[in-house]
Amino acid sequence: MxxxxxxxxxxxxxxxxxxxxxxxxxxxxxxxxxxxxxxxxxxxxxxxxxxxxxxxxxxxxxxxxxxxxxxxxxxxxxxxxxxxxxxxxxxxxxxxxxxxxxxxxxxxxxxxxxxxxxxxxxCQIGSKGRKLATFTIVLIAVVPALIILLLLSSLLFFFLRRKKSATKLCKWF
Structure with missing residues (x-):
């Protein structure tokens, strides 16, 4: 020093x-x-x-x-x-x-x-920075979309299964 x-x-x-x-x-x-x-x-x-x-x-x-x-x-x-x-x-x-x-x-x-x-x-970001920025944007956009898609498909599956169960019960009575 x-x-x-x-x-x-x-x-x-x-x-x-x-x-x-x-x-x-x-x-x-x-x-x-x-x-x-x-x-x-x-x-x-x-x-x-x-x-x-x-x-x-x-x-x-x-x-x-x-x-x-x-x-x-x-x-x-x-x-x-x-x-x-x-x-x-x-x-x-x-x-x-x-x-x-x-x-x-x-x-x-x-x-x-x-x-x-x-x-x-x-002004441009260097290639490493550009790749990281692109990955971050994709990650921010794709992850929430996948979570929403998963929730919607789970709800749809649940309601279709419930409706099918309700239909079977009606046949018994």
Whole structure:
């Protein structure tokens, strides 16, 4: 487990691994590059990344990140490279990230995500998810229908048998 404390850019000789900063004479350093690939990250991509306004390179590949790509990443207007490959992300890619990619302003990599909706495509569930969804719908529709059919046939059998018994009794009297 990595423990990160303090400012990732200062003091300069103790800059965090995977972090690049710019240092201006006017004040505080700013994070411009963040490489967190292979860091064992899991859960959702945090919205707090949008606070790194000077960020131009973000690599979150080869972790265990889940859920959708947050719209908050659209706020990173300086971003030129976004690598999200080899996680477990799903859903659509935010529109402005797609626009940046189509205009050549953003290098966007989302390899190995079967449940992610690529830019300018319709959103579809991956083949495993599609099969599971189809099976669930069939199960929800068929099981109640079979139960109703079984109850109706049991009632019909009961009433026909009762009617037949009543007819036999009438013949005796």
């Amino acid at each position: 990595k423990i990160w404390q303090g400012d990732p850019c200062a003091p300069q000789q103790f800059i965090w691994s995977g972090v690049n900063c710019t240092y201006s004479s006017s004040g505080t350093p700013r994070v411009t590059s963040l490489n967190l690939s292979y860091h064992g990250l899991d859960g959702a991509i945090p919205n707090a990344l949008a606070n790194l306004k000077a960020l131009n390179y973000l690599d979150l590949s080869d972790n265990d990140l889940t859920g959708p790509i947050p719209p908050s990443l659209e706020e990173l207007t300086s971003l030129t490279v976004l690598i999200l490959s080899n996680n477990r992300l799903n859903g659509p890619i935010p529109a402005s990230l797609c626009d940046g990619q189509s205009k050549g302003l953003l290098e966007l990599r989302v390899d190995n995500h079967p449940d992610i909706c690529l830019c300018h495509s319709t």
